[in-house]
Amino acid sequence: MTTIEAERAVVPSEPFGGGSAIRTTELTKRFGDVAVVDRLNLEVPAGSVFGFLGPNGSGKTTTIRMLLGLIAPSEGEVQLLGRTMPGRAAEALPRVGALVEGPAFYPWLSGRQNLERIDAAGPEGDAATRRTRIELALERVGLTAAGKKKYKAYSLGMRQRLGLASALLRRRELLILDEPTNGMDPQGTREIRNLIRELAADGTTVFLSSHLLAEIEQVCTHVAVMSLGRLLSQGSLAALQSDATPVMRVDTVDVELALGVVGARGLSGRHDDRSVSAELGGQAPEDLCRLLVEAGVRVTGFAVERPSLEDVFVSLTGEGFDVAR
Template identity: 60%
Template sequence: MTGPAGVPGRRTYGLTIETQGLTKRFGQQVAVDSLDLAVPSGAVFGFLGPNGSGKTTTIRMLLGLAAASAGTVRLLGKEMPGSFQDVLPRVGALVEGPAFYPFLSGTANLHRLDAAGRHADPATRRERVGLALERVGLGHAAGKRVHAYSLGMKQRLGIANALLSPRELLVLDEPTNGLDPQGTREVRNLVRSLAADGTTVFVSSHLLAEVEQICTHAAVMSAGRLVAQGPLAELRRSGSSRLRLVTPDAGPASSVLAALGLSPETGAAQPDGDVLVAALATPGFQSEAGAGQPAAEDIVAELVKAGVRVRGFAVERESLEDRFVELTGEGFDVAQ
């Protein structure tokens, strides 16, 4: 069979991860509330939300590490946890930080972890361990004892463990935690290369910049609930836009904008005597016409037709950060 990105041997699914009504309660507290998640095959999917929003609890339920209170989970087209013996060998995961034997080397740790896998081939173990260490940039430190590793090196060793065998799905919980800028770039490049090979990558993060740089799709969690999901470009377009017009003819300009279905607001006078007029546009407003509103160039044409002197005109779109803060009511870390 041919799977995502034309990789031979990969099975093809419409959705690599699918949940319906997934819920987790701890006593009276609802940590995850009726989650309907849809992760397309071959996507780099960002699972985004402030710390404490339910991301790690969701991942633990997806992988069968925690029992759901309600709802269903399907991974690689199969029901979980009933099919975990078939599914989990095809899934690599790094959840809640890696743990290793501190007085063994990185290589020795990976050999022990690989030997614990029932499906791991001992004949290829040395080669696979070496390749995994090189892929995460730890080839130079393969013989060093793990207690001498930095936090970032331990994080990369955990990713190497997830890559010891070919994976159809890779689940990474805060994969750049503790990494310096160079290490962060290496992990991003690694995620891109895995996706190019057809692996679906599910990345949980509270770092907006990380999701923006590597993800094709995203979901936003807030207080245990899913508040948005879809292609990243679609999430960017879903916010509102603001038109900014500089003109000495504020009154006529406001009349034209109002007639076009916009909501003009006259601002303060500029140093040269012109007036700034702002108008709120509908979500998804772009340079082209849409949502019942004219295109930006048609707005300018109508202003000129009415005799309005246009000294400046711009469409300012709501940033992805603004959109996520609007959805969650909480801030995000936008840089590491």
């Protein structure tokens, strides 16, 4: 390859700006009149495991495509590892591993041959170490035995694993993984989760899009939530969860009586025939418990629940099941 040397510029390992692995400024993408991504200001701290959440059609994948320079922003800016995309893609991308919108490989080649081809297609893929790196990557995702099978014979979970192997062929500073556990069995999901933890422990920043909230809750340190192209919230997982008020739940047979006590304290209670729950809104749960008992409510259980990520997510994005657009 002698023709286009400029795109193969060797990457100096200069530190990137402000400790952010990814930073977007007023990032906007319009298709026609619709702003699929609308003035997004995303800040992914270096070293974090960052969960990128949002209902289907909220603009997650479009954002990821802009991060990687596959599509150009209509407005705003993307900084990937301190470099403006897509202009300086040749400097940033060799240090980024990505899985975008599912794996894609050549069906007529084996898993190993596919990895060989993708590794040979870009810079920093030393041919001398290629074999070893491929074997290592296959081993990390549990595909060693299936490496010589043709890709078209792979199940969805195996394809996903090969996609991950491809992202792990070289050491990366940042991994951008779009729904990495899609189609995987529970064991696979768990292995991937452990893999992500391992990578993060090595100092790799992991940007993870998923709609499996339990997944995100288990591995992520930071979270951003998108809906209808807008960023609803971002920050550390703990901060996001503590923003939502805790809920007290009392299990009782005297539902009416309990509702009355809760209502008298100015809280709006919800109930079924065995329990009453209400957002605490700053009131001390121990006082409420005492009041309930003093009012003669027969309490069989009392609990204060931190909202799960799912509750936070739903409270941010709304209950509706229909795809927003």
